[in-house]
Amino acid sequence: MRFLAAVSALTLSACAVGPNYVAPTPRPVEAASFVSTTAAATPVPAVEGDWWRLYNDPVLDRLVADALKANTDIRVAVARLERARASLKGARADRTPQVNLGGSAQYGRLPAAQRAPGADRENWSVDVGLDVAYEVDLFGRISRNIEAANGDVDAAEADANAVRVAIVADTTRAYADAVSSAERLDVAQRIVALLDRSVTLMQKREAAGLQTPLDTARIASLRDQRQADIPTLLAQRQSALFRLATLTGRAPQELPPEVAARTTTLKLDTPIPVGDGAALLARRPDVRAAERRLAASTARIGVATADLYPRITLGGSVGSTGTGFGNIFGANPLTWLLGPLINWSVNQGPARARLAEARADSKAALATFDGTVLQALEETETALTVYARSLERRAALQSATNAAETAARITRARQREGQVDSLELLDSERTLADAQASLAAQDAEISRAQVNLFRALGGGWQKS
Numbered sequence: 001m002r003f004l005a006a007v008s009a010l011t012l013s014a015c016a017v018g019p020n021y022v023a024p025t026p027r028p029v030e031a032a033s034f035v036s037t038t039a040a041a042t043p044v045p046a047v048e049g050d051w052w053r054l055y056n057d058p059v060l061d062r063l064v065a066d067a068l069k070a071n072t073d074i075r076v077a078v079a080r081l082e083r084a085r086a087s088l089k090g091a092r093a094d095r096t097p098q099v100n101l102g103g104s105a106q107y108g109r110l111p112a113a114q115r116a117p118g119a120d121r122e123n124w125s126v127d128v129g130l131d132v133a134y135e136v137d138l139f140g141r142i143s144r145n146i147e148a149a150n151g152d153v154d155a156a157e158a159d160a161n162a163v164r165v166a167i168v169a170d171t172t173r174a175y176a177d178a179v180s181s182a183e184r185l186d187v188a189q190r191i192v193a194l195l196d197r198s199v200t201l202m203q204k205r206e207a208a209g210l211q212t213p214l215d216t217a218r219i220a221s222l223r224d225q226r227q228a229d230i231p232t233l234l235a236q237r238q239s240a241l242f243r244l245a246t247l248t249g250r251a252p253q254e255l256p257p258e259v260a261a262r263t264t265t266l267k268l269d270t271p272i273p274v275g276d277g278a279a280l281l282a283r284r285p286d287v288r289a290a291e292r293r294l295a296a297s298t299a300r301i302g303v304a305t306a307d308l309y310p311r312i313t314l315g316g317s318v319g320s321t322g323t324g325f326g327n328i329f330g331a332n333p334l335t336w337l338l339g340p341l342i343n344w345s346v347n348q349g350p351a352r353a354r355l356a357e358a359r360a361d362s363k364a365a366l367a368t369f370d371g372t373v374l375q376a377l378e379e380t381e382t383a384l385t386v387y388a389r390s391l392e393r394r395a396a397l398q399s400a401t402n403a404a405e406t407a408a409r410i411t412r413a414r415q416r417e418g419q420v421d422s423l424e425l426l427d428s429e430r431t432l433a434d435a436q437a438s439l440a441a442q443d444a445e446i447s448r449a450q451v452n453l454f455r456a457l458g459g460g461w462q463k464s
Helices: 002-013 051-055 058-070 072-093 141-207 213-247 277-283 285-306 349-416 422-456
Strands: 098-109 122-136 311-322 335-343
Touching (some): 051 058, 051 141, 058 072, 058 141, 141 285, 141 422, 277 285, 277 349, 349 422
Antiparallel strands (some): 098 122, 122 311, 311 335
């Protein structure tokens, strides 16, 4: 009873050495509203985790669900999380007594001088024993190690969520690239068809002697240049579809046919909810992972500090040795031992070196956390700026396209009446083709800018 009371007193009086972790809080300037603003983004509320549903595309919803289930990068991240959880179980197991059961059996012959009177010189020697050891966590080595393992698990979980964010964004971007390439392909084909009609008209005028073959050749050259854009757009579309198959855990030929059905660029009908800096830092998984690694490295300072102090282990053993299997616990008496074991390294140079390493790791983890916060703000501000400027450029290109369509229509009418030459018609057709192609390409850039903004905001994963 006195022994158990002493153990209880040691356990209750134990204190964890090393610094107690306090999570860093963002500075007011980091938690404030974003500098870059746009009419297509609203500060309230913050973006939802399932942001891709804002596009109202059931095919995209299914593709994202497939990616979250089958993507290989996510499977790797989940496996790493499972490994971290297994390490945490191992750290917690140090709180429980360590029990070892052993036994041995040997058959041998003793010298005549060592033989006991009346005993056989040849016989079995059987030995069994049970050892129990319990480390008294007097200075918090075990508790700090568990604290560090908990931080590792949280960081691994945040890393897995970061991978999910990236995969959702990549899946949405691949789908957006596929559909925008289809729309650009449609625009290119319409431009070629329009130029085909112009070539036919020019050929008729040439046959009537109203113009030279050079004029017809110039229009035909422009048509062929635009025709040459079509194979490139087809390759871009196929590449996006192949990338989409990989992201969703499929071979290229396994991609459902409905994925290629849409031919219009993804568009949003509502402003993007962006929140503020505080919501961003609380939502981004990479910031969470960096903060949890800082917590783990701080706890490891306590583990290293505890190595400077004695390590106390309470142990006991019970066993029996006999000359046969039948009398191990029979006539032979049991042997038992009980007592504490104290280990304390006199040479503390290695322990102090490990403590210095742990403190340096903690400083590095703090710097990494601060850098991750700044990078998160930079990425979001950059994405907001690019998105806003992309919308402005799109508005200008739409105005230019409208003007080019009007000019081309007037030029065609005047050319049929013989009021303008073929060079002027060629110039108006080239201007319209360039404007339409640029507008379609800008629509694709806007969809990419939207996905980049959602990814920067940290949206893309919600626990069900």
